[in-house]
Amino acid sequence: MDSKHDILNTLRRDPVPDTGLPALDGPWLTFEQPLDQFREVLAAVGGQSLVAAHEGDLPHALAQLPSFRAAQRVWSLVPPVASVGRDWTTVTDPHELEVLDYCVAPGALGVAENAAVWIAHPTVPHRAALFLAQHLVLVVPGRSLVHTMHEAYARIPPGQTSFGLFISGPSKTADIEQALVIGAHGPRSLTVVLTGTDFPASRFSP
Amino acid sequence: MAHTTVEHAADAAAFIQNQERTRWHDQALWFVRAKRDKAARAVPEWEQLRALAGQIKRHTLAHLADYLLQFEEQALRHGAQVHWARNADEHNQIVLEILQRHLVRKVVKSKSMLTEECHLNPYLERHGIEVVDTDLGERIMQLRQEPPSHIVLPAIHIKKEEVGQTFHTHLGTQADATDPNYLAEAARGHLREKFMAAAAGITGVNFAVAETGGVVVCTNEGNADIGVALPPLHIASVGIEKLIPRWADLAIFTRLLARNATGQPVTAYTSHFHGPIPGGELHLVLVDNGRTTLRAHDVFRESLCCIRCGACLNTCPVYRRSGGHSYHATIPGPIGSVLNAAHDPRTYYSLPYACSLCGSCADVCPVKIPLDQQLLYLRGTIAGAKHLPLAKRLLMKLTSFVMQRTWLYTFAGRLARWWLPKLPRFLVYNRLNAWGKQREIPAFPKKSFRELYQNRQRHGQ
Numbered sequence: 163m164d165s166k167h168d169i170l171n172t173l174r175r176d177p178v179p180d181t182g183l184p185a186l187d188g189p190w191l192t193f194e195q196p197l198d199q200f201r202e203v204l205a206a207v208g209g210q211s212l213v214a215a216h217e218g219d220l221p222h223a224l225a226q227l228p229s230f231r232a233a234q235r236v237w238s239l240v241p242p243v244a245s246v247g248r249d250w251t252t253v254t255d256p257h258e259l260e261v262l263d264y265c266v267a268p269g270a271l272g273v274a275e276n277a278a279v280w281i282a283h284p285t286v287p288h289r290a291a292l293f294l295a296q297h298l299v300l301v302v303p304g305r306s307l308v309h310t311m312h313e314a315y316a317r318i319p320p321g322q323t324s325f326g327l328f329i330s331g332p333s334k335t336a337d338i339e340q341a342l343v344i345g346a347h348g349p350r351s352l353t354v355v356l357t358g359t360d361f362p363a364s365r366f367s368p
Numbered sequence: 369m370a371h372t373t374v375e376h377a378a379d380a381a382a383f384i385q386n387q388e389r390t391r392w393h394d395q396a397l398w399f400v401r402a403k404r405d406k407a408a409r410a411v412p413e414w415e416q417l418r419a420l421a422g423q424i425k426r427h428t429l430a431h432l433a434d435y436l437l438q439f440e441e442q443a444l445r446h447g448a449q450v451h452w453a454r455n456a457d458e459h460n461q462i463v464l465e466i467l468q469r470h471l472v473r474k475v476v477k478s479k480s481m482l483t484e485e486c487h488l489n490p491y492l493e494r495h496g497i498e499v500v501d502t503d504l505g506e507r508i509m510q511l512r513q514e515p516p517s518h519i520v521l522p523a524i525h526i527k528k529e530e531v532g533q534t535f536h537t538h539l540g541t542q543a544d545a546t547d548p549n550y551l552a553e554a555a556r557g558h559l560r561e562k563f564m565a566a567a568a569g570i571t572g573v574n575f576a577v578a579e580t581g582g583v584v585v586c587t588n589e590g591n592a593d594i595g596v597a598l599p600p601l602h603i604a605s606v607g608i609e610k611l612i613p614r615w616a617d618l619a620i621f622t623r624l625l626a627r628n629a630t631g632q633p634v635t636a637y638t639s640h641f642h643g644p645i646p647g648g649e650l651h652l653v654l655v656d657n658g659r660t661t662l663r664a665h666d667v668f669r670e671s672l673c674c675i676r677c678g679a680c681l682n683t684c685p686v687y688r689r690s691g692g693h694s695y696h697a698t699i700p701g702p703i704g705s706v707l708n709a710a711h712d713p714r715t716y717y718s719l720p721y722a723c724s725l726c727g728s729c730a731d732v733c734p735v736k737i738p739l740d741q742q743l744l745y746l747r748g749t750i751a752g753a754k755h756l757p758l759a760k761r762l763l764m765k766l767t768s769f770v771m772q773r774t775w776l777y778t779f780a781g782r783l784a785r786w787w788l789p790k791l792p793r794f795l796v797y798n799r800l801n802a803w804g805k806q807r808e809i810p811a812f813p814k815k816s817f818r819e820l821y822q823n824r825q826r827h828g829q
């Protein structure tokens with residue numbers, strides 16, 4: 163018998179009592195000020211945040227970052243911010259993205275409880291850009307902030323994109339004597355720019 | 369041929385020779401435990417999450433065959449290729465065959481306890497394939513040719529001076545370097561080269577979602593993501609116990625995992641793979657390797673709910689003071705003691721005894737595995753099957769004989785109170801008395817509790 167059927171037959175042969183699949187209906191944690199919560203947690207996990215009322219303010223907001231001003235190779239996937247260095251859309255081999263100083267990418271939603279930002283293919287044509295760039299900027303509409311992961315997963319269409327991820331803070335490690343080092347393999351910094359003026363502050367509070 | 373058994377106490381004794389190091393190891397882990405407590409307390413519904421996580425996992429085990437089939441069907445729909453492996457050998461052969469078909473010579477691998485369990489690295493190396501562990505802690509251990517000592521913090525027992533020496537030898541860093549930033553930067557450069565050269569990426573999996581056919585991988589370093597974003601070939605090894613039914617269940621587990629592991633609100637990267645990278649291939653290898661046997665057992669089934677957060681290791685007073693290597697197992701600590709002794713009681717007979725039955729492991733477990741009860745149960749089966757050394761067996765027989773006879777127990781106590789303090793030291797503190805190591809017998813009271821109590825009753829004191 164092949165392995166698949168062997169495993170399945172063994173599983174079916176040994177019945178196991180079922181206690182039922184629970185409903186997941188909370189109530190879950192909410193925050194009076196999701197924006198503040200998000201920014202606070204992001205700082206705690208080694209990231210930083212900026213606020214831009216309008217998309218047009220983005221270039222100006224990013225210009226506050228010295229490393230961004232100095233960047234020679236920038237791939238921006240957020241229109242008002244210009245790419246620098248070359249036309250990155252012509253890249254066919256993701257290895258070429260190793261030289262990136264900055265990647266600026268759109269995030270679909272932000273989670274207040276843990277500062278995670280959801281990014282899904284195909285908003286980023288080569289996902290390697292998110293990990294190879296020395297610095298990462300995620301642009302997240304303020305109105306997309308949710309309180310917890312429950313709300314986040316409820317908003318993301320299940321299994322519709324080949325790749326999607328939450329990023330919370332820059333790449334990090336504590337594998338050498340538990341000392342926190344930012345920039346393990348991926349970006350050395352993560353900046354989240356929250357755009358718009360319609361943040362869901364106090365949305366759920368009385 | 370004599371059977372080699374794991375003698376936890378003997379190896380722990382070697383570890384605690386260096387008292388300063390033992391103390392440092394103990395405190396490093398306790399620090400992680402404290403961070404975990406803080407993170408857990410910040411979530412008001414924490415206990416509810418634990419209860420739900422446990423229920424979801426237990427339900428999944430009951431319907432595992434159905435969920436595996438649903439997972440496979442959905443994964444195929446996304447263009448992934450699904451393989452089934454009964455054991456480690458089949459798993460390793462499947463992986464090798466995929467790599468050989470693509471003429472792959474260099475592979476990068478992110479953390480996967482399953483591939484450790486299957487000893488995939490040496491197998492691939494024997495077949496001429498270079499495997500580089502890309503998690504920094506695992507890379508340190510790989511360069512030192514030592515196994516990891518913890519499932520989340522592989523190099524927790526290594527000092528920065530030792531990392532410095534290892535990197536000096538293998539990566540050419542300055543001699544005597546100890547700055548973690550400098551050392552991590554050197555590793556970053558070294559591993560970037562490996563990432564750029566690899567023709568395939570191997571990852572483990574934290575969760576496999578039956579509803580969507582996707583797999584979720586959680587890391588802090590981003591090493592899994594880089595490893596499978598550059599080459600067109602991604603192989604993910606999936607223990608069949610990693611299944612969860614619904615997409616929405618991910619919220620429960622991602623809220624628990626990092627908080628319980630290291631006290632972080634979530635891992636830096638939580639990546640969801642549904643199908644291959646454009647133009648590439650995604651292979652999912654579903655592995656049994658003893659899991660169906662554990663599942664059939666009414667007591668040990670629970671241990672399959674483990675999400676490998678490592679919290680039971682961090683909190684265990686025995687693990688903290690004896691080090692991961694004293695368990696001689698891929699998975700050490702409380703959960704490792706259960707899994708290994710349940711799987712191979714003859715070799716791992718001593719692990720369930722590496723435990724004070726304090727219950728702390730069960731208290732911190734995010735899926736509520738009653739680890740302490742399982743260890744106690746294992747002691748019963750191990751003693752019953754006569755896996756214990758003769759001296760321990762005889763001693764336990766004697767103890768049980770005395771304990772069952774009140775008069776004898778009382779008499780023995782009285783005798784000991786009178787005799788022991790008068791005995792010469794070498795008779796009390798010798799090889800036969802493990803309890804006398806590093807520890808003085810407390811001064812004996814003149815009267816036993818029973819005598820004091822009876823006096824009190826009589827005289828109303």
Ligand code: SF4
Nearest residue numbers: 684723724726727729
């Ligand atoms: S019950 Fe045993 S295994 Fe669990 S934490 Fe206590 S000593 Fe460790």
Ligand code: SF4
Nearest residue numbers: 674675677678680733
């Ligand atoms: S047994 Fe529980 S606490 Fe231990 S690693 Fe597994 S999930 Fe974590």
